[in-house]
Amino acid sequence: MISSRVRLARNVAGFPFIARASGDVRSQVIQQVQSALRGTFQGRQMRHVNVETLAMLDSQFLMERQLISRELARGDGPRAVVISEGERHSVMINEEDHLRLQVLHSGLALEECWRECDALDDLIESQVPVAFHPKLGYLTACPTNVGTGIRVSVMLHLPALRLTKDIQKVHQAAQKISLAVRGLYGEGSQALGDFFQISNQVTLGKSEADLIGEVQEVVQRIVEWERRNREFLLTKNKSQMDDQVARAYGTLTSARSISSEETMHLLSSLRMGIRLGLIENLDAGTVNELFIHTQPAHLQKLQGETLETEKRNLARATYLRRRLNLTSLG
Amino acid sequence: MISSRVRLARNVAGFPFIARASGDVRSQVIQQVQSALRGTFQGRQMRHVNVETLAMLDSQFLMERQLISRELARGDGPRAVVISEGERHSVMINEEDHLRLQVLHSGLALEECWRECDALDDLIESQVPVAFHPKLGYLTACPTNVGTGIRVSVMLHLPALRLTKDIQKVHQAAQKISLAVRGLYGEGSQALGDFFQISNQVTLGKSEADLIGEVQEVVQRIVEWERRNREFLLTKNKSQMDDQVARAYGTLTSARSISSEETMHLLSSLRMGIRLGLIENLDAGTVNELFIHTQPAHLQKLQGETLETEKRNLARATYLRRRLNLTSLG
Numbered sequence: 155m156i157s158s159r160v161r162l163a164r165n166v167a168g169f170p171f172i173a174r175a176s177g178d179v180r181s182q183v184i185q186q187v188q189s190a191l192r193g194t195f196q197g198r199q200m201r202h203v204n205v206e207t208l209a210m211l212d213s214q215f216l217m218e219r220q221l222i223s224r225e226l227a228r229g230d231g232p233r234a235v236v237i238s239e240g241e242r243h244s245v246m247i248n249e250e251d252h253l254r255l256q257v258l259h260s261g262l263a264l265e266e267c268w269r270e271c272d273a274l275d276d277l278i279e280s281q282v283p284v285a286f287h288p289k290l291g292y293l294t295a296c297p298t299n300v301g302t303g304i305r306v307s308v309m310l311h312l313p314a315l316r317l318t319k320d321i322q323k324v325h326q327a328a329q330k331i332s333l334a335v336r337g338l339y340g341e342g343s344q345a346l347g348d349f350f351q352i353s354n355q356v357t358l359g360k361s362e363a364d365l366i367g368e369v370q371e372v373v374q375r376i377v378e379w380e381r382r383n384r385e386f387l388l389t390k391n392k393s394q395m396d397d398q399v400a401r402a403y404g405t406l407t408s409a410r411s412i413s414s415e416e417t418m419h420l421l422s423s424l425r426m427g428i429r430l431g432l433i434e435n436l437d438a439g440t441v442n443e444l445f446i447h448t449q450p451a452h453l454q455k456l457q458g459e460t461l462e463t464e465k466r467n468l469a470r471a472t473y474l475r476r477r478l479n480l481t482s483l484g
Numbered sequence: 485m486i487s488s489r490v491r492l493a494r495n496v497a498g499f500p501f502i503a504r505a506s507g508d509v510r511s512q513v514i515q516q517v518q519s520a521l522r523g524t525f526q527g528r529q530m531r532h533v534n535v536e537t538l539a540m541l542d543s544q545f546l547m548e549r550q551l552i553s554r555e556l557a558r559g560d561g562p563r564a565v566v567i568s569e570g571e572r573h574s575v576m577i578n579e580e581d582h583l584r585l586q587v588l589h590s591g592l593a594l595e596e597c598w599r600e601c602d603a604l605d606d607l608i609e610s611q612v613p614v615a616f617h618p619k620l621g622y623l624t625a626c627p628t629n630v631g632t633g634i635r636v637s638v639m640l641h642l643p644a645l646r647l648t649k650d651i652q653k654v655h656q657a658a659q660k661i662s663l664a665v666r667g668l669y670g671e672g673s674q675a676l677g678d679f680f681q682i683s684n685q686v687t688l689g690k691s692e693a694d695l696i697g698e699v700q701e702v703v704q705r706i707v708e709w710e711r712r713n714r715e716f717l718l719t720k721n722k723s724q725m726d727d728q729v730a731r732a733y734g735t736l737t738s739a740r741s742i743s744s745e746e747t748m749h750l751l752s753s754l755r756m757g758i759r760l761g762l763i764e765n766l767d768a769g770t771v772n773e774l775f776i777h778t779q780p781a782h783l784q785k786l787q788g789e790t791l792e793t794e795k796r797n798l799a800r801a802t803y804l805r806r807r808l809n810l811t812s813l814g
Contacts (some may be wrong), residue, residue, distance in 0.1 A: 393798060397740035408734025410727035468723060 301358030631688030703719030
C-alpha cells in the first residue's frame with residue numbers, strides 16, 4: 155500500500171466551463187479561489203503557485219510529486235495551484251474544471267482524505283459560489299464527474315500480481331464493478347514500477363461514503379490477492395525471486411547510466427525484496443524515496459541544473475550508486 | 485588474441501573410411517594408433533582415453549577444453565583420444581577421419597603449432613601406414629580436407645567488432661579469400677562470448693606454409709581492425725562502454741542464478757573492459773579462466789557432482805560471486 159487520495163471537481167457558478175472560458179475569465183477564477191485560500195487551512199500555510207509562468211522543470215517537479223496533473227502542467231492559459239504546507243492538500247485551478255481539490259494520505263486512509271477534502275471544499279464554498287444543480291448535484295466539464303464530483307483512489311504496489319500476470323484479472327474484476335485501474339500518473343499512463351491506482355469511475359447516484367466504502371473494500375481484496383501471490387512466488391520460485399531481487403540491486407549499484415523507466419522497474423523489484431525479507435540492511439523508506447528522487451525533475455533539482463536525457467541518465471546512476479552503496483545487501 | 489591451432493586429418497591405409505568401418509575395424513585403428521603413441525611425445529607423457537565408455541560429463545569436459553570435438557563426444561562406436569601432458573597435443577581416433585591430430589598454443593603461434601603437429605604426424609606415420617595419393621596428397625573422408633588435410637585456425641575475442649556490427653564485414657571479407665569464421669566450438673556453433681575462430685577452408689593445391697601465412701596475415705588485419713574499433717568506441721561511446729562493463733560486473737557479482745550463455749556474454753564485456761583499462765583490480769587471466777570454469781561440465785567437476793540445468797545455474801552464480809568478489813571493481 156502506498157497512498158490514498160480523494161479529489162473533488164468543482165466549477166465556479168456564473169462562469170463558462172474551461173473549454174469556453176476566456177483568459178480573462180480564467181484569471182477571475184484564479185483570483186476568487188486564491189482569495190478564498192489566503193492564509194492557512196487547518197493550521198497549514200497555503201502556497202500559491204502560478205503554473206502559467208512556471209519553468210518547465212518546476213511544473214514537471216510538481217507533477218512528479220503528484221501535486222498537479224500532466225494536463226495542468228502541459229496546458230496553456232492562466233492556471234494555478236494552491237498547495238498546503240506538507241503537500242497533503244492541493245487545489246488545481248483551471249485544469250479540466252475550474253477547481254480540482256485533492257487530499258493525499260499515506261496508507262489506506264480514504265476517510266481521512268474525504269473529511270479533509272470536504273472541509274477544504276467547505277472553506278472554498280463559503281466564499282466562492284459553486285455550480286450545483288438540485289437534481290444532478292455538482293456540475294462538471296466532463297459528464298463522468300457530475301454528481302458528487304468525487305474521485306477516490308488508492309495507489310498500490312503490485313509486483314507479484316504483475317509477475318504472475320494476475321494483474322489482468324484485477325483489471326477485469328475492477329472493470330465489472332466500475333472501478334478503474336491506472337498507472338502512476340493516472341489516466342492513460344503506464345504502470346511504471348508496478349504501481350497501480352484503483353479508483354471509482356461513477357460519481358452520480360451514490361454518496362461519497364458509499365463510493366469510499368466500495369473502493370476501500372476492493373483495495374483490501376487486491377492487497378490480500380497481492381499478498382497471496384507473493385507467498386506463492388516465495389514458496390514456488392524462491393530462487394528465481396532471490397535472483398531477480400539480487401540482480402536488480404546489482405544493476406542499480408553498478409550501472410553508469412540508467413533511464414527513469416528502468417530505475418522504476420528495478421526499484422520495484424527491490425521494494426518487493428524488502429517486503430519479502432529477501433534483502434537486509436535496506437529499508438523500504440529509502441526505496442520509496444528513490445522512486446521519487448530519481449524522476450527527471452527531482453533529479454535535476456537535486457543536481458541543481460537542467461540536464462539533457464543522456465546526462466540525466468549518468469547523474470541518476472551516480473545518485474543511485476551513492477545512495478544504495480551506503481547500505482549493503484544482506 | 486586467444487589461441488592458435490593446427491589440426492591434421494589422416495586415415496590409416498588399408499582400412500575403409502569411418503562411414504563404412506565396422507566396429508572391429510575401428511578397434512584395430514585405435515589399437516594401431518595407440519601403440520604408435522605409447523610413452524612420451526616431445527618429453528610429454530601421453531594419456532589414452534576411451535571415449536566410447538566415457539561418462540557424458542567427462543566427454544563434455546574434454547569438449548569444453550577443446551580437446552575433442554562435439555562429433556567425437558556425441559558419436560558412437562569405438563573411438564578414443566590421446567592427449568599429451570599439458571594438453572597441448574591431442575589425437576582424436578575415429579572422428580570423421582581415422583585420425584585428427586591437433587596442436588594448440590596460446591597467442592598467435594601458428595608456426596609452432598605446425599612444427600609440433602608435423603612432428604606428431606611423423607611419429608605416427610613412422611609406425612602406421614597412412615592413406616596418401618601421389619597426386620592428391622592425403623586422402624580424407626570429406627573432400628574438403630583432401631591434400632594437406634590441414635586446418636589452421638586462430639581463436640579471437642572480438643567484442644568491439646561485434647558491437648559495431650563490423651563483424652559482418654569480417655565474415656564477408658574472410659569468405660572472399662576462402663577463410664571461415666566460426667563460433668567457439670567450430671562448425672555450426674554460435675559465437676558465444678564474442679569468440680570467433682578464423683580458419684582456412686582450402687586444403688588442396690597450397691603448401692602448409694602458404695596456408696599458415698595466409699591465415700596469419702588475415703588474423704593480424706582482423707586484430708588491428710578490432711583494436712581500431714575499440715579505440716573508436718572508447719572515444720565516441722566512453723560512457724556507454726563504462727556502463728556496459730560496470731553492469732556486466734554488477735550482474736556477475738550479484739545474480740543468484742545464471743546460464744552459461746549469459747555468463748559468456750557478460751564475461752566478454754568484462755574481458756573487453758580489462759583490455760580497455762575500464763576495470764582495475766581484475767586481471768584478464770581470471771576472466772579467461774572463468775570462461776572455461778563456468779561451462780557446464782567444468783562447473784560440475786568443480787562441484788564434484790552431476791547437476792541439472794537449474795542447479796547448475798545456481799552453482800554457477802555462486803561460483804562467479806565467490807571468484808569475482810575476491811577482487812573489487814576499480
